[in-house]
Amino acid sequence: MRCLEREGVELLFGYSGGAAMPIFDALVDSTVKLVLVRHEQGATHMADGYARATGKPGVVLVTSGPGATNCVTGLLTALMDSVPMVVLTGQTITSMLGKDAFQEADVTGITYPVVKHSYLVKNAADIPRVMKEAFYLARTGRPGPVLVDLPKDITQGPCTAPMVDEPISLPGYHVPGRADPELVKKAAAYLAKSRKPVLYIGHGAVISDAGPAIMQLAEKLQAPIVNTLLGKGACPEDHALHQGMLGMHGTAYANKTVANCDLIFAIGARWDDRITGKLSEFCKDAIKLHIDIDVAEFGKVLRPDVCLAGDARLVVEDLLPLVKKCDSADWLKEIGTWRKQYPLKYPKKGGLRAQYVLDRLDKLGGRDCIITTDVGQHQMWAAQFCRTTKNRHWLSSGGAGTMGFGFPAAIGAAYASPGKKVWAICGDGGFQMTLAELATAFLSKLPVKVLIINNSYLGMIRQWQELFFDNRISGADLEGNPDFVKLAQAYGVKAWRVKRAGDVDKVLKAAMAYDQGPCVVEAEVVKEDNVFPMIPAGAAVKDMIIEKPKHRMEKPQGST
């Protein structure tokens, strides 16, 4: 416990059990506050939301066996999106390890592929060093989850080992800071020659708070910006140079910008397949520059012309004095015509549209709130219509695409950001995966506002089946959904339902103003709507679908 206090931990998200009881007991006398969750997966997403909102590691404490295995999804989610997290798991006593003891699971073994690093502590004297290393590893370099498995006899104490003050010695761990100046010069030289540059901003820019430096770069160069789903918020999406999100469900003009550029500059982004689509056609002839703190990203998907290993903010700052305005006036004009030609749009008739609700949320103060999302159509619509203007104000599970993430992540974010309103935008499917945390939210009295986009379908699945599987709907109909308003009320949580466009503003304003704790807004929207634009998985930008196609589509070639 004292180790946690020393790391500046204020609170942890936990769920108890036999093997973790000594640690829970120590919590009683500690300054570290416990948030008791209703399911361990919820604890991991709360810690994740806490971490994404602050940059500080979120902390989870659970028991052995099933308590620990319930954390696996949360670990994967955090690993895929580079989120700092420390997960403490109770374990059976050391002498019983490997003997199928009660609630024993080989937790380090099960979790090897989903952690940045992990420890099985076999000696109480190691606790101070291990804890210090765990937080250091979680937070630095490319952030990620670290797991510490703690057998009960080790945590039962007493631990008399002194706190560790000497610097950490990890000879196999190197964190790049500033990139090689020669390479920075080379990048500047390429930028100077470019007539059609684009800055492709990713989550690494959020993590390193590179936004202000990138905006200076963009303005100096007069280069357009696009960001990934996870890069939202690093640079204000309402800026004139900003073209919104790129990729599978990005704006048509962002994707056209990328498809026609002569130089693409990835800043803390990893060329995910939801962005590159068909790799052999992706920016075929464009110069590629890439800043990343993880050198294993260089050459993983494609081979950039210049790889700058370092922290996004530091590298961009080093680059700034070396660049000047690009001759990009014609390019920006061309992009402007795409913006006019292919704006984001949706039908205004035929019932309540999710897009309309999210558009209104954006206009009614959504940009000042932290927005978390679940996974599915509502996530993509939120990404399109809720523009993010502040760093760490957009939290979404991208790499793992974990349904059930949005709501607990919002609780974590609310704990992390006192005074901020937090909106969780969830689907009717995903919300039901972690809705038990309504109790946690209710007890917290935090301003978490859940917007359930209820289309009575696993909408994203239904969309794919409609478009690519001849509309053969299989396992996507969510008949049997509960009455979400009554459900919330059963937990003591205030709730509204909205069915008509005319009522949206009234309800959203009421929810925005509600200050007695969490609340739920259920929007009953058109059941069968699709997210457009869409570039089918594994296809190229030229195959982008802007509206519902009239002809039959082949099954996509890309992975998912």
Place this chain on the structure above:
Amino acid sequence: MPTTIQRGSQFELDPGKPVRRHPVTEEVIQPLHTISLLVRNKPGVLVRVSLVFSRRGYNIESLVVSPALSAPGASEISGDFSRMTITCSGDPDTLEQIIKQLEKLIDVVHAIDHTGQSVIESELALIKVTIALKERTEILQIAEHYRAKVVDYGSESMILRVEGETDKIDAVIALLKPFHIAELVRSGKILMVRGSLTT
């Protein structure tokens, strides 16, 4: 650690090299690569290393783990560090990614691919052959030619111990194949770079 990577793989294979075949089954095998790792001797490090390979469908042919000097350049062996020498086969682009992912492991101090470098390599094999009376001299001739030592000499079988480069051991095994090899145990390759470069 390379900071720039140009288009095209760093690990182009020597096009003049003949295809490799398994000494016993004669299946064609992908060209072999040898990777040296210096790792911290922590529990789980071997699993972490092997997961990097298995996740990408790469096949480890041999793996030798041994105690290393306590720090690069130190002269004593404290048991804090180990050496791993891994031979594996698969496509070069995946190998490049594997090396980088190995480097990324917290407990791996360095990972170096030695393909194309000037190295000293060595491997040991124990080969048990069942023998008919009239085959003895021929086997002994093979042994003599390859400086294999006869370490067990029985009436129905003998065990040869042969040391050397992998190709040499493959050759001995191929020659002995007609005589019915009853058992074969190889140590896996170990290797060291010549001169002042790091292994």
